[in-house]
Amino acid sequence: MENKIVKDYLDEDGCLRCGVCGKRKQMKVQLLGNLHTVGCLCECEVKARQELDEKMKREEAQRQLYQRKSVGLREKRFWEWKFENDNGSNRKMMIAKQYVENWADMKRKNVGLLLMGPVGTGKSFFAGCIANALLEGGERVMMTNFSRILNEMTSYQSDKNQIIQNLVDYPLLIIDDLGIERNSEFALEQVYNVIDSRYCKMLPLIVTTNLGLKEMKSQEQDVAHQRVYSRLLEMCVPIYFGGEDRRKEEGTEKLGQVQSLISR
Ligand SMILES: [Zn+2]
Incomplete structure (x- = not known):
């Protein structure tokens, strides 16, 4: 110039x-x-x-x-779980992308996801990518885990109802690493309260867990566990990570709504 x-x-x-x-x-x-x-x-x-x-x-x-x-994003590592950091090795990531693309529909139809599979199979990354993409799109999303929620609930002068109300306030709640098998009766009840509050308000929930569908459906579980699991299975479409393809086991009323996403 x-x-x-x-x-x-x-x-x-x-x-x-x-x-x-x-x-x-x-x-x-x-x-x-x-x-x-x-x-x-x-x-x-x-x-x-x-x-x-x-x-x-x-x-x-x-x-x-x-x-x-x-x-x-209640943990710093959640910030890095973005589609742009995906190495492309997991074909299931397509479902996460499609969930985000169809978010308006997923929200309206209250379609949640239950991401199941062993540790290290990319379930949490999958969920984090959805969280970050929706946040970047302007949506309010909460991604946390139950040990954090329970810590807050049991801290000094905390208001349990307020904490649950706050979690119900988010259009999408993501609970990372649901593993409630070792938890107390109190914990289990709060877990149920959070899940059930979203169920009643017809708000979607995404949960990652290394529990299997067999465990979750087992009649050997006590009633407190059974009611948590049966709520989750009502609200969420199970998706398996790692191991053999157990898609045949998948079967909830909601499945049809994301079936097109999965098979596309
Ligand atoms: Zn001029």
């Missing part, structure tokens, strides 16, 4: 014009019988204002996204 300073100049009407775009920076207006010279914006100035405006909007959107993530 040429490094010369282009000066503004006065035109034939005595109005200041921009040396760069040639448009007026001043104009004449009639006011109470008198002609006044008032300032106005030339094209460069209009453009500069628009750019500044857009920059501020982008920064505000970034700030809000950071805020949503800070609140909704």
